[in-house]
Amino acid sequence: MGFISLQFFLLAALTLILYYLFPKNAQWLVTMLMSIAFYASYGVERLPFLLASSLIAYLAARKMDRLQRETEDKAEAKKKCRPVLYLALAGLIGLLLYAKIGTWVMQSVGAALKIGGAETAKAIVALGVSYYTFSLISYIADVYWRRDTAETNYLHLLAFTIYFPKILQGPISRHKELAPQMFEKHRFDYRQFCFGVQRMLWGYFKKLVIADRLAIFVNTVFGNVEWETGAHLLVAAVFGAVQSYCDFSGCMDIALGFSECLGLKLAENFDHPFFSRSAAEFWRRWHITLGTWLKDYVYMPLVISPQLIGLSKRMRTRFGVRAGKAVMSVLPLLAVWLLTGFWHGSGLDYITWGLYWGVIIILSNVFAPEIKKLAAALRINTEAGSWTLFQMARTSVLFMVGRLLTAFGDLSKAWLAFRKFFTEFHVDGFFDGSLYTRGLDRPNFLLGIVCVFVLWAVSMLQRNGSVRERLAGSNIVFRWAAYYILFFAIIIFGIYGPGYNAASFIYMQF
């Protein structure tokens, strides 16, 4: 039961009805039960893994909470809590690794030990395991650092962990932000409900009309990279970037929009990433909750770790201040980006992808003074709008290149695609009609381009404030026309139904 299914619509409608019909103090129970039903629809056998993870986190947090209350000295309490934290982390990460590499380990070990049937052994992959594991890690870490309070009711933690709008693709919610909202009493708010529905519709538009349409072209071209020209690969790369954005952010809009209908505010995961002027800024605007999670629970702990501080001091003494500073940023960034790569996939292509971004960001950090000097020497007006546009285009190109590394599931094919940009471009591929033979016919291809422009126009409007607020303030004819157009655009132009095999959300696999 994905977000694009009749069952989901029925479940969502039922949740909304029961949520507002039930006594206010039991609303969280409705979301929990509905979430369990949603989760179980993917297979009941996955549920024990989520229950186990949430139980580990619950017990660890309770234990640490008790230790913290029993021990007056904070440093002493922290020391006592540390084994509990590490044990819980080991448990959570162990379950995550089982899902991520369990199949590979079982098959490899089985084959090495010549265990019969090992080649078909398969690990049960709990749905949304990366998302809820990261959420739970942040929960126990925050309890350890006394930034959050431990739940006294396991069901409360379960309700937070399994909350269905976020379980498939995030956002990676923080317990201290979402849980208090879940246990508040929510009255039906018509305006809030309408805003939520509008956001869901916009999400469906991005997913069904744009992402899934472009995906047809992208998959066709990338699936035949050996036979494609550089021109077609370039179009597929551009479409692929937009597809990734619309797919992921569309799903987020649906999740956030539905939560808004319930009066819950989930963390934003996107902030117009293609308007970013640098790689670092891009990743502050793309999958925001993953970025902030890595910053808070990987980067910062590394930066303030005594080992790194010691190393930095030694570097400063031996090679100067700049070297000492560089170490403080290079090593944590490298760790963060390797982890980001691994989070997205365990293959070499994803590790390379992580390193690619890590190196770009590290180099731009380390050589920031030189870059600034160079711009000044070339007399580039870095305040001009054209320079901003150039920076945005450059960032987008970096994203496209990065995506190509993982688009084929095979680095040699990615290398082939890069070569073709320079050796077999064939510019006539743009004009000879062959673009319309790659899964999308002419009307669908052109519609895809029109929709990308619509996306751009709406994004521009969003930069100047809430489009929904402005729409709500406009006259009734314009407002209703906008709603109808959006709704019927999804109905008519969406890629769904038996005529198509609607692609599942890209980020669901994580």
Add this chain to the structure above:
Amino acid sequence: MESVLFLCIGAGLFAGIQAVLTPNWAGGDVTNSERTITGFDALEENSIDVLFLGASHMGCGLSPMKLYEDYQICSYNLSTSGQRVSGSYFLLKNALQTQHPAVVVFDVSGLFERADTDMNAQWRYILDTLSPGALKWEMAEAYDKEWYSDGKWSVYFPVIKYHSRWAELTAEDFKPKASGFYYTAGMFQNASSVGSPWPRGEVESVSLALAENTLGTLREAEADSVNEIYFEEPLYAPSINDSAAAWLTEIAGLCAENGAELLLTKIPVNHYPQYYLSAWNTLRSDLVQELAGRLGSVFLDLNYEETGIDFSQDTPDLGAHLNSRGAEKISVFMGKYLLNHYSLRQEQRPDYDAALRLYQKTRTVTALQSATDFSAYLRYLSEYGQNWTVFIAAQEEYTSGMADSDYRQLEGLGLKLVRDGNYADAYLAVMQDGQAAYEAVSNRPITRSMELGDLAISLNSSGWNSVSHSSININGAEYSNQTRGLNIVVYDNESGQVIDSTAFDTFVAEKTAFKNVDILFYFLRNYEETVCFAQ
């Protein structure tokens, strides 16, 4: 209040958009399912005595209007393209809500449907046309079981299935859905004539041989000997599909409950089993006979009855179906059979009388379109040509194959110069309202432009001595077949449509007819649209 209004307008828009996006099965498929089903709904209650059901064989092969014309039997042909036996069951169930036929005649082709054949469209012809209600829902459930990828929801919300048609919408999609009585009472008019090249005996012996052949042989490049494997299934499997047989049992039950006799029949076909799943032979006939016995029904296999069908002329597609002429022959036979074996009312009804007048009008067109014999064609021009304008343009050579009788027939139409033509001469003629309006013959190319009412005509004929060309251009569109001999185009003055374009190769004695079947199909549909459906 505002929200209610918003939702009401939205629902209206949704219904309208869905209706436009849902294909209009009124002509796109080969049996005009939409008109057939909506036409049935327009019947007065309890007005028919015989109901015909089945796939395209029945849809094209039996004319209720001919039954009415000759025997005053009121009947309806509720067949649709590729109708599955399950589809027949639901249509029958629907029909029995308003009608009480004495006989239900079912064509058994569907019994041999293959489970692995994609029949989704054939389900949809019916499902998309049936009025909403419990029966439609019941059929949707059955559809859901067989075509789960579509799902029953796509029946009530067809936009789920058809929304991607937005890029292929035409003006036709914006027209209202067909309604009112269908002037053929369900029969699909198919006028063209493309004879079956296979003798009946050959079809029979080939299908028997294939039905016995379970041996597979393989000689691989590196192998010394031939590898032989026996398969469970022969190359041509005449077995009845279990699911179809079960649905037929349901049909028999429905008939029994409603006091209707079930007559199983097989409309004649004469096609090769290798090329056509519905090819027929005695093996199939025997199996159906056995099944009919078990159901307590009669099986009338028209393939082996003296119906007068001539597969060199009475088929539009090499023997797979019957054309309108063949359908009339079957209807005459069926009428006699029904009257001899069942107690039927014979009465005249105003709605059938009105429909018959349209049917008779259209028959002049179908007769002309299906005529492949030169003499018969000229006879139709003479009999029905009072409201027609006929254009004749010779190309290359038109005299060598002409007999004196041919010239006399043409002269009977008022064409005085046609006999004057010499070898490889050009010849042009225009006949209006049964009389020659223009005629010319020459050993040089002839070009003539004229205006006839609103028509801007441009004619051209040239013989083998010049450029061997012909042209019959009406209001800017070329209609001549542009082949050797006499190219004839017939324009109907009443409908304002071209209704036929045929070339007879009069260079040879056989005077072979050349017809573009697709264009004739289009002419006939246009004629029906203008004359019959506009009423």
